[in-house]
Amino acid sequence: MSIEVRNPLKLYDLCLHAALWYLKDIKCLCERCGTATRSLPNTTLVAFYEKLFLAKRLCLLAQEYKDLETFNRLLTVKSRRPFMISSFQWILNHDEDLISTLLHQFEHYLCSCNTRKSDLNMIEMGLRIGSFLNDGGWYEFSIKFLEIAELVLWKKYDACVLARDKNILLQFTECYRLKLYAQSMYCQFPRAMTTFEQAQAFLKLIEAETDCNSLLTGMYCCFSVYYFAMSNFNESYKWAIKALELLPKGVTNKTMLDVLRQASKACVAKQRLLQARLLIRQAMNLGKKINSPTLPDVLADYGFFLLNSDLVPESVIVYHKVLCERKRVFESNNIHIALAHEDLAYSLYVREYSSGDFNKAKDHAEISIKIMEKVLPKEHLLLASVKRVKALILEEIALDENGNDEGSHNRWLDVAEELHITAWRLSQSAFGEKNVQTAKHYGNLGRLYQSMNRLEEAEKMHLKAIEIKEELLGPNDYEVGLSIGHLASLYNYHMKKYSAAEDLYLRSIEINLKIFGPSYSGLEYDYRGLLHIYEKLAKPLKFHYWSTKLREWKVLREKRKCLDVDLILEDNPPDKIDLLEPKEILKNFHEFEEQQQQLKENGAKLANEFPPYTLIDSDELD
Secondary structure (H helix, E strand, O other): OOOOOOOOOOHHHHHHHHHHHHOOOOOOOOHHHHHHHHOOOHHHHHHHHHHHHHOOOHHHHHHHHOOHHHHHHHHOOHHHHHHHHHHHHHHHHHOOOHHHHHHHHHHHHHHHOOOHHHHHHHHHHHHHHHHHHHHHOOHHHHHHHHHHHHHHHHHHOOHHHHHHOHHHHHHHHHHHHHHHHHHHHOOOHHHHHHHHHHHHHHHHHHHOOOOOHHHHHHHHHHHHHHHHHOOOHHHHHHHHHHHHHHHHHOOOHHHHHHHHHHHHHHHHHOOOHHHHHHHHHHHHHHHHHOOOOOHHHHHHHHHHHHHOOOOHHHHHHHHHHHHHHHHHHHOOOOHHHHHHHHHHHHHHHHHOOOOOOOHHHHHHHHHHHHHHHHHOOOOOOHHHHHHHHHHHHHHHHHHHHOOOOHHHHHHHHHHHHHHHHHHHHHHHHHHOOOOHHHHHHHHHHHHHHHHOOOHHHHHHHHHHHHHHHHHHHOOOOHHHHHHHHHHHHHHHHOOOOHHHHHHHHHHHHHHHHHHHOOOOOOHHHHHHHHHHHHHHOOOHHHHHHHHHHHHHHHHHHHHOOOOHHHHHHOOOOHHHOOOOOHHHHHHHHHHHHHHHHHHHHHHHHHHHOOHHHOHHHOOOOO
């Protein structure tokens, strides 16, 4: 006879189960029960509410979360932040008044503050709730809480107090950091610019302090986030590197994680892919080591690196994991889920570009739009990006149907045009004419008008995109090469301007070789474009040369494999994670910078060795 031995529950867990059982038939907490519950220590209170959540007692939980003082206490237990975010979203899905109720109490609390102690409590509460709402993607309400906290700060403290009270100075700085982040992510750029200017004034005071390194580093990182959201990648990179260089002086793990993530994205935007890989790998390692609740966000940044490093199939794997993780936390109706659907839609669109199967990409784009329209104000700028993605997908679906169903073909293109114009208008309003995002929309319209056989309009859009990108990014940027390739395609396949198309293809090849090397996927379109030109112009030697280049490219693509995804997605135990010290990260960063420059020089050398610049352009070959 075997006896099953079970581990007995701890007394602490038995008490939580007993309390939950006692409330099993209660629809709402009476004054006595509520008072008794809220008298528990903060950590125990969070554990009890977690039991309520798992038992699906959401009505009781919502009642507790709507009490501002209680909710503020829960947020002090930082180790339970993932549970708080998940349960908060669940309640929001069933009770949309949750945040507005908390905000109303906070505003009322503002009127009742009459002592220095209550002022300080309110400021700390505003900063804590604002930080929490930022983590959950509820940026609009985060801004409102932080603005009230800022109002209290300015109401109670003047410049003389700031000069002698460092704690107040730190609160001001943290308030502006959190508010600038929320405004940047929520695309409130005019207001973000004002916050940025105010934050810079406090930054000068912080820089004079010797023991404020973590806050200073976090502010530099937030400045990079602000400029990245504005598509000003030069300034974003500058501030990210300033933050990165402060890491060896000692910062919190959260600040270090934020800096590694943002610096990696800035490096990707500047095509410094070796440094970007180093930083995002270290961010992943650190996130796993400290079990960060923002680990799905780090994973999304890794997908961004892969997608922009010409590792598209790998990015699809990562973005799919991001979506699963975010749905596990938020369930639905959250901006993080909408953005995850958008990222996956675009990576699927790029991956399936040659296969023509865009149905999954279309589904994810439409889900993203549906969620954004539910959680964002009408005509919000974040809708511009996902509408652009859907328009690109619909354009490809229309092209696949061309010749089979003319009516359906034209309808898809008309819808795509409407989406593109809406996205362009939103971008133009937010960023103005001279911005990379606006230029991208011009380029997208150019491709669409090419598909619609509106060739002069297409040419005008492509030229506009190239002009803006060259002015902002320089003549050898990846984005410039992309637009040049699109204009070459228009001249080649539609307008029969073969000489102009040839020059553009050669320039596109040169740019791509400098940045990505000879195995870059986009080179296929340039090579095939040149083959089409030389076939039409009956230039067999040039045709043979580029046929050889295309075969060599195919061999390189077959050999190219990415081991990063297996390494980064495996569940490494914390003691097996290769996490470098900040000094070592910075040292490797500068070493990779030299290697990146060498790769660029090698790419330029390879581009200059191409016969089009020497022998193959001779009259003898023609």
